[in-house]
Amino acid sequence: MQTSIAGDSPLFSPVTLAGWTAPHRVVMAPMTRARSMQPGDVPNALNARYYAQRASAALIVTEATQISPQGKGYSFTPGIHSAEQVAGWRGVVEAVHAAGGHIFLQLWHVGRMSHPDFHQGALPVAPSAVPFQGQIWKVDPATGAGAMVDCPTPRALTLAEIQAVIDDYRRAAKNAMAAGFDGVEIHGANGYLVDQFLRTSSNLRQDDYGGSRDNRLRFLKEVVTAVAAEAGAERTAIRLAPFLTARGMDCPDILPTILDAARFLQAQGIAYLHLVEADWDDAPQFSEDFRREVRARFQRPIIVAGNYDLARAEWVLRQGYADLVAFGRPFVANPDLPRRLAERLPLATLDPATLFGGGERGYADYPALAAG
Numbered sequence: 073m074q075t076s077i078a079g080d081s082p083l084f085s086p087v088t089l090a091g092w093t094a095p096h097r098v099v100m101a102p103m104t105r106a107r108s109m110q111p112g113d114v115p116n117a118l119n120a121r122y123y124a125q126r127a128s129a130a131l132i133v134t135e136a137t138q139i140s141p142q143g144k145g146y147s148f149t150p151g152i153h154s155a156e157q158v159a160g161w162r163g164v165v166e167a168v169h170a171a172g173g174h175i176f177l178q179l180w181h182v183g184r185m186s187h188p189d190f191h192q193g194a195l196p197v198a199p200s201a202v203p204f205q206g207q208i209w210k211v212d213p214a215t216g217a218g219a220m221v222d223c224p225t226p227r228a229l230t231l232a233e234i235q236a237v238i239d240d241y242r243r244a245a246k247n248a249m250a251a252g253f254d255g256v257e258i259h260g261a262n263g264y265l266v267d268q269f270l271r272t273s274s275n276l277r278q279d280d281y282g283g284s285r286d287n288r289l290r291f292l293k294e295v296v297t298a299v300a301a302e303a304g305a306e307r308t309a310i311r312l313a314p315f316l317t318a319r320g321m322d323c324p325d326i327l328p329t330i331l332d333a334a335r336f337l338q339a340q341g342i343a344y345l346h347l348v349e350a351d352w353d354d355a356p357q358f359s360e361d362f363r364r365e366v367r368a369r370f371q372r373p374i375i376v377a378g379n380y381d382l383a384r385a386e387w388v389l390r391q392g393y394a395d396l397v398a399f400g401r402p403f404v405a406n407p408d409l410p411r412r413l414a415e416r417l418p419l420a421t422l423d424p425a426t427l428f429g430g431g432e433r434g435y436a437d438y439p440a441l442a443a444g
């Protein structure tokens with residue numbers, strides 16, 4: 073990378089994260105691409121090539137990866153609960169490491185954002201039996217065509233089942249570390265299971281896991297503790313989406329809840345806190361007051377994501393509101409995104425038709441720019 077061209081950009085200054093020092097602060101955001109091998113949701117050589125092409129990121133966060141069969145909610149997404157999946161991920165990690173990169177696995181349980189077709193006809197599970205407004209992507213086994221489909225009302229997890237899910241997180245973290253990952257990021261954002269526990273809109277429980285702020289935070293805290301016991305706190309991270317309102321997640325108490333979470337996460341000494349701002353077209357406003365409130369409680373590395381470009385990334389770093397910036401869609405069509413940003417080179421645009429499912433096309437065939 074031509075640091076002389078990047079000049080004094082805060083995006084192109086070194087940063088220490090989870091025990092290594094990256095030369096810049098451009099992170100690849102987690103992105104579901106629905107291309108794991110079937111049957112079995114197993115990562116493969118094509119996935120390894122795709123991630124290795126993007127190894128110049130300061131950190132790659134993988135696509136969301138189900139911790140258990142119950143945690144699945146979309147077709148062709150990978151898992152980290154079978155021996156084949158662990159072996160497949162080992163191939164991905166080795167390819168990224170060989171290319172000089174670092175990679176965290178994103179741990180995923182979708183909760184209610186799922187469909188009985190993934191569970192032999194059984195209902196998806198959630199904190200409470202509350203449906204959400206939204207759809208998941210599912211392939212019709214009869215036609216092989218993928219489409220967004222509605223989800224039924226889920227059933228509420230029992231207390232014993234909650235403990236079993238926490239244990240699934242722990243086992244998934246253990247598997248991820250066995251596959252060689254540099255760490256794990258718990259998917260606590262975007263309306264999935266951890267998020268469903270946090271919010272009054274999706275959590276109507278009246279036991280220890282619902283009601284008060286402390287009770288709604290209990291699941292997150294227990295998952296973080298269980299994962300950190302396997303991976304080490306300094307290799308454990310979490311992604312949260314404070315301003316999300318879509319997917320039935322509009323909760324009047326979510327900001328103070330997340331600020332309490334930030335204080336807990338600081339005390340745990342986790343690797344980083346990953347904040348989702350605008351996600352697609354939802355939650356465009358992320359107030360500066362809130363950024364300051366988060367920073368007051370969490371001084372360890374913060375990653376932010378959501379519609380960032382070079383100028384906004386430099387602004388958020390200069391303000392001290394974040395330490396690294398994750399880019400999602402720009403990384404799809406620009407495998408060498410850090411270099412292009414550093415040298416102010418043109419960015420390619422992605423083909424939306426090839427985001428989910430399929431093979432190499434629109435996935436591992438976007439070229440890096442020739443060395444200039």
Ligand SMILES: Cc1cc2nc3c(=O)[nH]c(=O)nc-3n(C[C@H](O)[C@H](O)[C@H](O)COP(=O)(O)O)c2cc1C
Pocket residue numbers: 101102103104105134135136178259261262311348350351352377378379380398399400401402427
């Ligand atoms: C194709 C696609 C798949 C995504 N899948 C995930 C995912 O698996 N986990 C997650 O936390 N966010 C996911 N996201 C959200 C991105 O990580 C990111 O927050 C979002 O795209 C906004 O950043 P951007 O404007 O730089 O793309 C996905 C986004 C895209 C475009």
